[in-house]
Amino acid sequence: MRIKDHPILDFPQGKKVTFYFEDQVLEGYEGEPIAAALHDAGIRVLRESQVLHRPRGFFCAIGNCSSCLMVVDGVPNVRVCVEKLRAGMTVRRQKGKGDLFASN
Amino acid sequence: MSLRTNGLPDQDQLTASRPSPQRLARGPVAIFECFERIPCNPCFDACPTGAVLPFADINDIPKVDFDLCTGCGNCIAACPGLAIFVVDETFSTGEALLKIPYEFSPLPERGETIQVLNRAGREVGQGKVVRIQKGRNKLATPLVWLTVPKGLAQEVRHLARYQ
Amino acid sequence: MRQTNVLVIGGGPAGLSAATAAAQCGARVILVDSSSRLGGQLIKQTHKFFGSREQRAGTRGIEIARLLQEEAEAARVEILPETAALGLYSDGVVTLEKNERLIKLKPERLVVATGASEKTLAFANNDLPGIYGAGAVQTLMNVHGVRPGQRAVMVGAGNIGLIVSYQLCQAGVEVAAVVEAAPSIGGYAVHASKIRRLGIPILTSYSIKAAHGGETLEGVTVWQLNEKWQGIPGTEQVLAADILCLAVGLTPLTELLWQAGCQMEYIPELGGHVPWYDENQQTSVPGIYVAGDAAAVEEASSAMVTGKLAGLASAHSLGLCPDFPVLGEKVRQELTQLRAGPTGEKIRKGLGKLRARSRPGAM
Numbered sequence: 001m002r003i004k005d006h007p008i009l010d011f012p013q014g015k016k017v018t019f020y021f022e023d024q025v026l027e028g029y030e031g032e033p034i035a036a037a038l039h040d041a042g043i044r045v046l047r048e049s050q051v052l053h054r055p056r057g058f059f060c061a062i063g064n065c066s067s068c069l070m071v072v073d074g075v076p077n078v079r080v081c082v083e084k085l086r087a088g089m090t091v092r093r094q095k096g097k098g099d100l101f102a103s104n
Numbered sequence: 105m106s107l108r109t110n111g112l113p114d115q116d117q118l119t120a121s122r123p124s125p126q127r128l129a130r131g132p133v134a135i136f137e138c139f140e141r142i143p144c145n146p147c148f149d150a151c152p153t154g155a156v157l158p159f160a161d162i163n164d165i166p167k168v169d170f171d172l173c174t175g176c177g178n179c180i181a182a183c184p185g186l187a188i189f190v191v192d193e194t195f196s197t198g199e200a201l202l203k204i205p206y207e208f209s210p211l212p213e214r215g216e217t218i219q220v221l222n223r224a225g226r227e228v229g230q231g232k233v234v235r236i237q238k239g240r241n242k243l244a245t246p247l248v249w250l251t252v253p254k255g256l257a258q259e260v261r262h263l264a265r266y267q
Numbered sequence: 268m269r270q271t272n273v274l275v276i277g278g279g280p281a282g283l284s285a286a287t288a289a290a291q292c293g294a295r296v297i298l299v300d301s302s303s304r305l306g307g308q309l310i311k312q313t314h315k316f317f318g319s320r321e322q323r324a325g326t327r328g329i330e331i332a333r334l335l336q337e338e339a340e341a342a343r344v345e346i347l348p349e350t351a352a353l354g355l356y357s358d359g360v361v362t363l364e365k366n367e368r369l370i371k372l373k374p375e376r377l378v379v380a381t382g383a384s385e386k387t388l389a390f391a392n393n394d395l396p397g398i399y400g401a402g403a404v405q406t407l408m409n410v411h412g413v414r415p416g417q418r419a420v421m422v423g424a425g426n427i428g429l430i431v432s433y434q435l436c437q438a439g440v441e442v443a444a445v446v447e448a449a450p451s452i453g454g455y456a457v458h459a460s461k462i463r464r465l466g467i468p469i470l471t472s473y474s475i476k477a478a479h480g481g482e483t484l485e486g487v488t489v490w491q492l493n494e495k496w497q498g499i500p501g502t503e504q505v506l507a508a509d510i511l512c513l514a515v516g517l518t519p520l521t522e523l524l525w526q527a528g529c530q531m532e533y534i535p536e537l538g539g540h541v542p543w544y545d546e547n548q549q550t551s552v553p554g555i556y557v558a559g560d561a562a563a564v565e566e567a568s569s570a571m572v573t574g575k576l577a578g579l580a581s582a583h584s585l586g587l588c589p590d591f592p593v594l595g596e597k598v599r600q601e602l603t604q605l606r607a608g609p610t611g612e613k614i615r616k617g618l619g620k621l622r623a624r625s626r627p628g629a630m
Contacts, residue, residue, distance in 0.1 A: 183325075225465050
């Protein structure tokens, strides 16, 4: 859900790019945080907690809280609230603490 | 209930802040609904006529000489609290003119009939947009000039467009 | 290893002001910030600031961020964005990370202006996606142009809660209510009146009992609190919402100061654990200064002034800024004025407590 008409702000956007989330192909703007593109697509569950397997979204949006860790291009524990979107990225929900050696 | 528990000023506060009936009968004048001491004084810098008196302490509530106020509305867009309005009770026999800060999109259009809302956001009647006063860019607060039935001049403080 | 006169950590209102002030005195200044855009939280503040002309009152936060950055650039501050400060060691070395590379830097003076982080609140299902810090929602809407949902409930009627409620409406989101556990509104009355005009109710002596939803938030139960701040059974109301914003206060981000061995004090009025510091913002470790929310959680207008004070004082201690006795006094007076009114009462009390704690080395 993009804000189209804001009374005070304009949102200059980068190039439109496609990326992959789980088995979906999504669109976003290059350089925006991955989480912003996912929110625009209505995706708010970003990972699963380690012990109780509960869904987690993001909380702080500025890279402080680690609630939004996802697996990006095979690398776990990426803070998607600050990681910039690039064309062709593969983004997956992270389960638990993430495996550095898994081949995604 | 009071300003501190529900955000609404009481009648005494409103009466005390208002210009005299004689002044209101003379034409446009600014109404300052700023009741609490906070560190803030842009209204002083914005006033071209010296109607907003100098602040001894930046936390003071603005003191206004309504006889010097011309109702120009410069202070409205300068006020960070959006707490200033201009009322002209001499606009026509039945209507008063209000200048209200409005930071929402899309802006209403000139001539548009709009809902007029009181301080609690309740619709209290209809008004008509007379003019939209926009600043140099989107960062400036637009002022909507609207007419309302005279009896609502001290009630109406916001507006909403019909869908 | 790189060297510099002054290193400023944090590019918000305090850090930018500190860097500019020190650089204008002739100091070589490096400023680092972990994000790509400078301005700290100002970059999402679409409202106009309070204060006086010196603190750019009447100007929107987003505009102040731009102006502060321009000033820092004009003063030839070396700005390193996307650079995170990782550690602060006893030999005075600061480690930084930029582009996955480690940089070691040894500054003669350090200004820590790392800001604060949002607090959370305990209630059932408080981890559901759709529950955000109020600042996070502001970032999403006002920096990235994405609406967080359709209908929000705000917890907290301090300035942040009131301002973000207004900004949610500006972004086209409905705000069902603002709930505040205290019996009165904590923020400025003008902010409260602004959202009342939009028809948003402010429920004082109310809190969140629970959040509901499957995968993501669908609603919240609020209830009234008694004078002991306990929920009153039977007063529950269920509000449909896909956004719950928590605006329940901020905690100073002081990890680096702990690591540096600064004397820390717990002062609730200042936001929690803060370093001891003197009237020029210098901590118990000589050469380490603190400014902005990392020193005491208050308004951005004060952050700019504490930053300026720390910047001038650090330059003065390097033998620069000969006018500091006069300039510093002027800046301290500016701060005193900002904190003089009823809204500065908490901060005055907190600073009084901090000053009363034994001065380091005096024991």
